[in-house]
Amino acid sequence: MHSTSHITPHHHLPFLLFLLLGSALVGECFGETVAQREHDALTALKLSFGNPLLSANWSGSQCSTNRxxxxxxxxxxxRVTSIALQGLGLSGRIDDPLTLAPLTELTLLSLRNNLISGLVLNFSFNLKLTSLDLSENSLTGPISDSLLRLDKLELLQLSDNKLNGSIPPFNQTSLKAFNVSNNNLTGEIPTTTVLQSFNQSSYLGNPGLCGEPISTSCQSLESANNNNAKNQHDLSSLKDLFIVADFVLFLALSWSLFALYSKTRECKAIANARKGAGEVDKNRDVETDSVQNSIQNSVQDRVQNSMQISIQRRVEAAEETRKLTFVKGDGGFDLDNLLKSSAEGLGGRGTNRIPFKWSSRLAVAVGVARAVEYLHLNAASPTVIPHGNLRSPNVLLDEDDVAKVSDYGLISLVAPSLAAQRMAAYRTPEYDHQRKVSKMSDVWSYGCLLLELLTGRSPGPKG
Incomplete structure (x- = not known):
């Protein structure tokens, strides 16, 4: 006869409660650990900058659900997902390259237009980054290879720093905006599909870079570097020659002074002997003085001639090393090549359409936005509209599709009646309803410009 035992659900209840309680405690502890690590990372960032605004504002809990x-x-x-601290005058350096490693949910980091120094951080643990802007700072050292691991990166701005070394072979298909101009980068631009898709404005201001898409070939750059090395060697040899010449001149001058001193003593001894013997012979005294003056004049002439020859050689050598050679290209210089077109005629439709790549359109949009931001941040008065007439005919493009914003600040110089007819600021909705314009008029005009860049069609009379 077999005995059986029945386990009721009540037998499992204590065990299930234990599991639920343990899971809750573990989850709470884990949450506190992540939050504390993110808090510590942001605190380290604050201490690195020493900025009064951040010191006063960054206190307590950094996150409250979604805000x-x-x-x-x-x-x-x-979880911390974005850090935007551009244009605050932040200074200092971040010594620990893994300071932001605990921020694993970070998608946006913008420290543009500050005074931050030091190396580019290690972003190996920030794999969700889509936008990284460290431009217009004083960063040094190479571009971190950790950026190659960011498969979701869409924007990378490192321009206007002091970075050196070569450009890593970025090839993330997600990368749509890229700029490393105005640094000290060297070597050949990698031939990856992504890096070759950007125009040369993304690489300008790096004399040591070569290869496509910029016009400097690596062969010509290497030849120029060899010539510079040879010139430096010749200059060093010339300096050595100057040192030897100066030493010889010094010996000659010393010998001449010693000879003059010896002859003077000899003449004085003869004169004293004659005076002691009571012999006064004016003719001999005159002859002695004449000989002494002749010797002195001869020595002075030799020293002066030697110094003039040395100075002349230095001047000729300096002039030779400072010569500048101006080379004019075969095509010469033409203003039409500098100002190719205004944005008004680009991206349109029809037979007269000028080809305009999407990467160039995005570069124009970013360039105009930065120009308008600069005008707004440096406005002479809060009541003055910084631009007032932002529209495509006033956005000029050079041969590399770099945007140049023109005709700004004219609204205060034009009669109100004429301004209402001509200026883009008077087409805004607030002017239609309230008969007034403001700084926000530039923002509305910029939106119209973006629409025109996207569609290729100019907005109507009222936008």
């Missing part, structure tokens, strides 16, 4: 009270910080689900 943050910390200036420039964005949160989602109690």
């Amino acid at each position: 943050s009270t910390w200036f420039g910080i964005g949160c989602t689900d109690n």
Whole structure:
């Protein structure tokens, strides 16, 4: 006879409660650990900059569900997802390259237009980054290879720093905006599909770079570097020659002075002997003085001639090393090549359409935005509209599709009646309803410009 035992659900209840309680405690501890690590990372960032605004504002908890009270910080689900601290005059350097490693949910980091120094951080643990802007700072050293691991990166701005070394072979298909201009980068631009898709404005201002898409060939750059090395060697040899010449001149001058001194003593001894013997012979005295003066004049002439020859050689050598050679290209210089077209005629439709790549359109949009931002940040008065007439005919493009914003600040010089007819600021909705314009008029005009860049069609009379 077999005995059986029945386990009721009540037998499992204590075990299930234990598991639920343990899971809750582990989850709470884990959440506190992640939040604390992110808090410590942001605190380290604050201490690196020593900025009064961040010191006063960055306190307490950095995230509250989907928002943050910390200036420039964005949160989602109690995790830090964005840091935007551009144009605050931040200075200092971040010594630990893994300072931001705990921010694994970070998607945007913008520290543009500050005074930050040091190396580019290691972003190996920030794999969700889509936008990284470190331009217009004082960063040094090479571009971090950790950026190659960011498969979701869409924007990388490193221009206007002091970075050196070569460009890593970026080839993320997600990368749509890229700029490393105005640094000290060297070597050949990698031939990856992504890097070759950007125009040369993304690489300008790096004399040591060569290869497509810029016009400097690596062969000509290497030849120029060899010539510079040879010139430096010749200059060093010339300096050595100057040192030897100066030493010889010094010996000659010393010998001449010693000879003059010896002859003077000899003449004085003869004169004293004659005086002691009571012999006064004026003719001999005159002859002695004449000989002494002749010797002195001869020595002075030799020293002066030697110094003039040395100075003349230095001047000729300096003139030779400072010569500048101006080379004019075969095509000469033409203003039409500098100002290719205004944005008004680009991207349109029809037979007269000028080809305009999407990467160039994006570069124009970013360039105009930066120009308008600069005008707004440096406005002479809060009541003055910084531009007032932002539209495509006033956005000029050079041969590399770099945007140049023109005709700004004219609204205060034009009669109100004429300004209402001509200026883009008077087409805004607030002017239609309230008969007034403001700084926000430039923002509305910029939106119209973006629409024109996207569609290729100019907005109507009222936008």
